[in-house]
Amino acid sequence: MAGEAKVLCMGNAIVDIIARVDDAFxxxxxxxxxxxxxxxxxxSARIYADMPPAIERSxxxxxxxxxxxxxxxxxAGYIGKVHDDQLGIVFRHDIRAAGVxxxxxxxxxxxxxxxxxxxxxxxxxxxxxxxxxxxxxISGDDVIEAEVAxxxxxxxxGYLWDTAPMKAAVVKAMDLAIKHGTKVSLSLSxxxxxxxxxxxxxxxxxxxxxxxxxxxxxxTALFQVETFGEAVALLRPHIRVxxxxxxxxxSVILTKDQEAAVAAFPTEVEDTTGAGDLYAAGVLYGLSExxxxxxxxxxxxxxxxxxxxxxxxxxxVSLAELAAEKLGL
Amino acid sequence: MAGEAKVLCMGNAIVDIIARVDDAFxxxxxxxxxxxxxxxxxxSARIYADMPPAIERSxxxxxxxxxxxxxxxxxAGYIGKVHDDQLGIVFRHDIRAAGVxxxxxxxxxxxxxxxxxxxxxxxxxxxxxxxxxxxxxISGDDVIEAEVAxxxxxxxxGYLWDTAPMKAAVVKAMDLAIKHGTKVSLSLSxxxxxxxxxxxxxxxxxxxxxxxxxxxxxxTALFQVETFGEAVALLRPHIRVxxxxxxxxxSVILTKDQEAAVAAFPTEVEDTTGAGDLYAAGVLYGLSExxxxxxxxxxxxxxxxxxxxxxxxxxxVSLAELAAEKLGL
Numbered sequence: 001m002a003g004e005a006k007v008l009c010m011g012n013a014i015v016d017i018i019a020r021v022d023d024a025f026x027x028x029x030x031x032x033x034x035x036x037x038x039x040x041x042x043x044s045a046r047i048y049a050d051m052p053p054a055i056e057r058s059x060x061x062x063x064x065x066x067x068x069x070x071x072x073x074x075x076a077g078y079i080g081k082v083h084d085d086q087l088g089i090v091f092r093h094d095i096r097a098a099g100v101x102x103x104x105x106x107x108x109x110x111x112x113x114x115x116x117x118x119x120x121x122x123x124x125x126x127x128x129x130x131x132x133x134x135x136x137x138i139s140g141d142d143v144i145e146a147e148v149a150x151x152x153x154x155x156x157x158g159y160l161w162d163t164a165p166m167k168a169a170v171v172k173a174m175d176l177a178i179k180h181g182t183k184v185s186l187s188l189s190x191x192x193x194x195x196x197x198x199x200x201x202x203x204x205x206x207x208x209x210x211x212x213x214x215x216x217x218x219x220t221a222l223f224q225v226e227t228f229g230e231a232v233a234l235l236r237p238h239i240r241v242x243x244x245x246x247x248x249x250x251s252v253i254l255t256k257d258q259e260a261a262v263a264a265f266p267t268e269v270e271d272t273t274g275a276g277d278l279y280a281a282g283v284l285y286g287l288s289e290x291x292x293x294x295x296x297x298x299x300x301x302x303x304x305x306x307x308x309x310x311x312x313x314x315x316x317v318s319l320a321e322l323a324a325e326k327l328g329l
Numbered sequence: 330m331a332g333e334a335k336v337l338c339m340g341n342a343i344v345d346i347i348a349r350v351d352d353a354f355x356x357x358x359x360x361x362x363x364x365x366x367x368x369x370x371x372x373s374a375r376i377y378a379d380m381p382p383a384i385e386r387s388x389x390x391x392x393x394x395x396x397x398x399x400x401x402x403x404x405a406g407y408i409g410k411v412h413d414d415q416l417g418i419v420f421r422h423d424i425r426a427a428g429v430x431x432x433x434x435x436x437x438x439x440x441x442x443x444x445x446x447x448x449x450x451x452x453x454x455x456x457x458x459x460x461x462x463x464x465x466x467i468s469g470d471d472v473i474e475a476e477v478a479x480x481x482x483x484x485x486x487g488y489l490w491d492t493a494p495m496k497a498a499v500v501k502a503m504d505l506a507i508k509h510g511t512k513v514s515l516s517l518s519x520x521x522x523x524x525x526x527x528x529x530x531x532x533x534x535x536x537x538x539x540x541x542x543x544x545x546x547x548x549t550a551l552f553q554v555e556t557f558g559e560a561v562a563l564l565r566p567h568i569r570v571x572x573x574x575x576x577x578x579x580s581v582i583l584t585k586d587q588e589a590a591v592a593a594f595p596t597e598v599e600d601t602t603g604a605g606d607l608y609a610a611g612v613l614y615g616l617s618e619x620x621x622x623x624x625x626x627x628x629x630x631x632x633x634x635x636x637x638x639x640x641x642x643x644x645x646v647s648l649a650e651l652a653a654e655k656l657g658l
Contacts, residue, residue, distance in 0.1 A: 013639075017419075017611075048422060049422070051397070051422070051426060053387065053422075053423040053426045053427050054422070054423065054426075055384050055386045055641065055644060056385035056386070056419060057384045057385070059383065067382070085414075085415055086414055086415040086416050086441065086442075087415050090346075090385060091382070092378060093380070093382075094382040094383065095382075097380060097381050097382045097383075112415065113415075155515050198530070208409065241569060277459075303499050312384065316609065
């Protein structure tokens with residue numbers, strides 16, 4: 001299957017454990033609403049023991065993006081580390097069944113497949129508590145040069161930028177992409193991630209990234225500025241394309257000589273989990289199919305609207321059919 | 330926690346793997362629509378490999394019933410066997426988080442926690458493919474006399490009647506119930522189960538069961554008669570209460586001197602999985618709270634309507650609140 005995917009996505013392979021809770025639950029467990037917080041095994045068990053009945057569904061930011069690209073009818077591959085356990089089997093099944101090429105070997109030693117307890121509050125916000133588990137076992141060995149070389153775009157989630165071996169895997173993939181003329185795309189993922197690794201993210205953006213995904217909080221945190229406009233001005237020299245999401249206001253897509261604001265698709269919001277991931281799916285699918293950037297942003301908005309209309313971060317309808325119906329594509 | 334539960338439910342502890350498929354998928358894999366079919370590990374893997382992306386959710390017939398009773402605000406316990414693995418942890422978490430007492434030790438040897446691949450077709454029918462796994466490890470040792478003695482009702486799903494050790498566990502529980510004046514309730518579960526074990530089920534119904542649950546296909550199969558009326562006449566001498574479901578037509582509740590037909594609650598049907606389980610939850614909750622049998626049947630119909638309005642076999646809203654709103658209880 002190597003060499004088939006136009007968009008190769010790379011990230012933490014996670015099974016989501018999703019439940020609705022009230023704000024008091026977040027307060028009791030000292031969770032910051034809307035954030036992704038890493039938890040160790042003990043904290044994970046403590047929160048889970050107190051959590052209501054849940055459903056399990058494959059997730060992982062870049063995994064959601066890859067599944068979204070495939071749902072559009074695009075060509076997607078995935079690199080991510082699961083353990084050889086029940087949830088690892090679930091993750092592998094779901095991403096392959098979605099039509100994504102996924103060949104990363106499962107770890108047979110070490111920690112279990114990663115889980116993220118996703119707490120959805122009545123305001124449809126999601127608060128994520130991720131136990132990285134087997135994701136920390138990823139290394140440069142999991143990056144296959146032929147897969148990177150064959151792709152048009154390598155897409156990396158910022159969440160993957162964590163331990164030294166994880167960072168080494170990211171750098172290896174990006175450097176191989178640059179060597180082979182594959183465009184490099186990065187999502188900043190989360191403003192707390194940006195705060196932790198600001199200088200490193202800034203260096204990646206300046207030196208390696210062609211296509212950047214960020215929301216307003218992340219991009220202003222990256223440049224330590226007050227306003228979106230200031231961040232845009234500072235970012236522009238460094239990227240080929242930037243897709244910047246602004247929640248209910250939609251998104252702004254930016255190139256060296258173009259800036260287009262695209263409104264969000266109206267929808268009933270049930271659970272915002274995966275909004276950014278599916279937005280990225282639409283944009284990356286659009287870019288891989290040579291659509292103009294404004295159309296790419298519309299595809300992103302369409303996919304984001306679908307995924308926030310229900311619980312869970314994978315699309316529940318064919319995004320290809322949705323794009324045909326809503327955008328005539 | 331022993332001794333707290335008024336209704337002690339006993340069955341196969343299963344995590345459901347749920348996906349929507351079309352009729353062609355059932356045909357390709359030679360599945361009988363609407364049935365529960367047992368599959369071995371190889372057949373399970375074969376169907377799973379071909380199945381679309383899925384969600385995982387705790388299930389198991391009697392587990393669904395126990396969770397439903399708890400959702401009504403009733404007092405429920407559960408006996409069932411999981412393995413000490415990730416899906417076993419999921420099952421245990423969910424049933425306890427639902428408010429059900431569950432103390433059966435997990436198996437540390439042998440097969441993994443049971444899964445059922447539930448294929449939901451566009452007509453909202455569910456076709457189940459169950460790999461019993463750790464469920465076959467249950468034995469009489471898992472039946473705690475004090476728990477049975479303390480309960481008002483012991484409820485057993487017919488699916489549990491499979492291998493000799495599983496049957497021995499059921500018989501031990503029923504005999505302890507009879508010894509301690511705990512009423513014995515049985516669900517016939519599935520007409521294929523009835524066909525396989527007709528004589529044994531008939532003996533249980535005649536000798537041990539006070540409260541029987543069955544649908545029309547199961548009860549006519551049990552007595553090998555053509556019509557519902559004939560089955561009712563043959564059944565009546567043997568039971569204290571029978572709750573007989575007739576799909577969209579509602580249910581009939583039967584005692585020695587009473588017969589009441591109760592209409593189904595109207596609802597949009599998304600997925601019929603769990604309809605019988607939640608009907609049983611309403612009836613058992615009602616009986617445990619000393620409601621009259623017609624009210625019990627209404628509670629059953631209400632819970633069944635809730636569970637078939639969405640994917641998955643556990644209630645998604647508080648059945649206590651629903652009963653207050655719809656039935657003024």
